[in-house]
Amino acid sequence: MRTKAYPLKKLMVFSFALLIAGCAKKEPVETGPTTPTYSFTGTSADELMFEDGEAMSVMTSESRRFDISKVLRVTAVNNTTIEVANFAPVDITDATILLSIAGQPQKIQLFHIGTIKGHRIKKMPYPFISGQSEYLDVNNVKADLSAYKVNGIKPADVSFEFTGTTAFIGKLKKLSIIKWQPKMHDFDPENLDNNWLDEPTAKQFRMLTGFMINFAYMYTDAAMKGRLVNELIVGNDGATPLTTAEKEADWIKAQTRTKINCGLTDTRKVSGLGGGSTFGIPDWLTLNYMTNSYSTPFHEMGHVLGYNHSSSMTYPQNNRGNVPVFMARQDEMNKAGDFPVRLDNYYQPGDIPSPKASATSALKMAGKVKECIE
Template structure:
């Protein structure tokens, strides 16, 4: 009897132990990143529309970094603005939130699609009852403690990422320092100067694509290689060394601000942070090489004069504009540029 009793008790203990283990499974719900679309009048507005006020389109609030044409900025502790400064739709982007003191950027939300020049304000997702996010190492981060207070704008910054070909090309522009803004350089409508009176939305739309493609040209490895191999003279007519030519191109890349305007009577004006181009350049850059004018004016911005072949080709037809032109035409042929005739959102802008 004693052996049987012990055996029964042992079997019961094993049975109930197993039963308890089976009825208490560990469950885990995977964290997903919320997605938004800003692709219609119902969920977004448009910048640079025909009829928009000039002072709005040229305001300081619309200055953006060339490496962040998909710009996110904090409006206040609870609200952010998302703006696409490219004249093409951007799809499948992930917005990253960088919080001061946080080890890794946080995947704040995904954008299924944001239309060209689309802009919208939204509440932070953690204000809208989403608590758990993933950082860029896919580790969970709880932001629920910000639900009532939000985050001070000075404590955050933003970036974007994605795997599409377009996003990868736009991300490559982060090599440049440019902060871009569109300007009316003739506020008094002086008919004696070479600046267009009252630039319009079409001017800015076309410039927005041009400046992206010009930045893409300058950051390309092949452009640096071609510059280094091209015979180029400095302001004193002395042949530049390879190091000097590379340094000159790097200075273009490192220009901190590019204030873009439209000129008349001439094809371009450049100096300091001023970069002016004629409408025939802005109309044709998607099908023709603009380098003779555009590199010429950018060379002025970094201190080269007309005595240098950084601006005008030498008598042997060599120089910076010629070298850049070869790369530009090859990129056009290979359909490499981020902004193309096929993806530019207002084809009517590309007519004379």
């Protein structure tokens, strides 16, 4: 009997077709431009902020005022130069800087940051001045920036923002609703006998910047807002409860404060000082805020919002009011690791003191020390 051969013939034809396909010339696959990547990890003096030995005049200069909503800040210095700064005492990784140009329909993915270490600042030319001309916009459509290679872009025509998918960047993005503009201050440059600390240090300012970021973060917390709005809080007459509308308005007022001048108090005389744009807290608080809750900052924010000592927006009445609610929520958030600045990501671990067994109870009583500017 003859064996049928057609299955073998089919196999030979199929193999021949594959051979031809493999030998055929492949068309190149078109790819878009890649986003340039930079890291900012320098150690030169002009790249470090709040470093030991830095001049007080520099640490407290207006150029060191930053927006809480833009802890990772990019600004245009001139037509061809930008400045990249990280005002957090935490290394930021995997961030993308977006550039908006007047007249351009979409934001441009200008560059990617592999790492920018805590409290770093760096001036650099726009990447398109001496580098690539083509970039991707936020829709991954090619954008040609060659028109700006020679003369750059006027600072008034640009703005920047950052984006990313890391947990830390997610927390920083939540701060976009906060309008605070903190700046470090030496409120006692002549070292007079007053309520302010003589000679604040770079270490204290490093810790204080982290505290202000965490403090602001509490004003993005929906649970915190809900508890505060539902809390019994009396006004400046010491008796009349604030309405829900008044408490909600105070929440918005706290979020939208602008300039906040931050200083350190002399705890031999006062625990905190606050009112108007002044916000002063003690050094020991800046050293321990990542593990303990404290009354002082919430008390002082009560003054910043216009409340006096008769109001439970500053001092509790029968353990009710602004301060106990904030302290309880701060304890929860510390325990859960919710805050942006934490023990496990603070960039200079040597700044953080060893825990003391009796610290919590002692420091929570500090609100009983004379406080505030009214």
